[in-house]
Amino acid sequence: MDNSPGFSPTPASLPQDSQIVEQPLVNDINEFDSLIMLRCLELARTALGRTSPNPLVGAVVVQNGQILGEGFHPCAGEPHAEVFALRAAGAGARGSTVYVNLEPCNHYGRTPPCSEGLINAGVSKVVVGMVDPNPLVAGRGIARLRDAGIEVVVGVEEAACRRLNEGFIHRILYQRPLGILKYAMTLDGKIATTTGHSAWITNKDARTQVHCLRAACDAVIVGGNTVRKDNPYLTSHQVEAHNPLRVVMSRSLNLPEQARLWDTQEAATLVLTQVGSSQTFQKMLWEKGVEVLEFSSLTPETVMTHLYERGFCSVLWECGGVLAANAIAQGAVQKIMAFIAPKIIGGDHAPTPVGDLGFTNMTEALTLERLSWRVIGDDCLVEGYLPRVIN
């Protein structure tokens, strides 16, 4: 069962490049629009994890039910999806309908406005998934197209479009990356035994899902305790091309000299520490290719500010309970992804996913919103968003 809003159905019946869409595939024009918009999202996902601070965008040019051109935005600084799709369609773009999951831009950023490109190409209609929340765009792209006499339809598969770019939207609205707290726990709420042993709580398929999640995020954060206890890789294990920046928060730098995270061949590592921590250890890390930054105040909030300034849209917290509680309390977490295994391990002192939040009364509980769940083999993934009251 999959009722998760985070996963759009794979459109198995989607038209391939330059393939005529047979009429029986669609009941009406809206269903056709949905089908092509889902194709835009699929194209957009090609660049998963690589577009920040820009969004994931795909575009499709259609003429008489035939796909003439497709494109996606590969990374910031490169042309936008619409440009690639128009290029692929060539002269056939005149009189066509262009589908795009995000409103075409209308400003000179790193690239020129797509609204002008669409007008110059002579397209007749543009179907847009969602309005761009970027204040530089925010409806101006749609208005520019309409002023030029182009028909514009807005909001096709809007929920799926918003889900795909939830990190970009959060970044634009709150000037911070979206914080996602992910943990794996047993049915009795433990993330390790009393000795700290945790390999493995969930099954292989659930762990593969975590690797996919890492590939979609810009950074993954752990604390020093996780490095000492688990010696993690924190990579996407090649499920996708992208690896997140691996971030370690450690005030003391009481960390092992040998750790998988210090091997930066496959993925980069950033260690964030407090001013005054061991210069010798910092030097050793730099020599291994690990970037080290000193903060006068190392907190989840200052770290998220730094990662925003680096251009990040989404950050995955894969830390232990103490750091997770601090991150929640400081508004550095908006989304929870809890993998739950049907296992009981007990233990009065076995660690739990979220440490002390200072709550004494059930009325203080943080009740997740927009809740969804799905079963992965024997395990279950529960996803939801923290109430905005603390964010």
Ligand SMILES: Nc1nc(O)c(N)c(N[C@@H]2O[C@H](COP(=O)(O)O)[C@@H](O)[C@H]2O)n1
């Ligand atoms: N509609 C659309 N398609 C794309 O492919 C895009 N990358 C965007 N991005 C919007 O434009 C801003 C970035 O502009 P530059 O790449 O710097 O020129 C980005 O913030 C989005 O608002 N839109």
Ligand SMILES: [Zn+2]
């Ligand atoms: Zn653009």
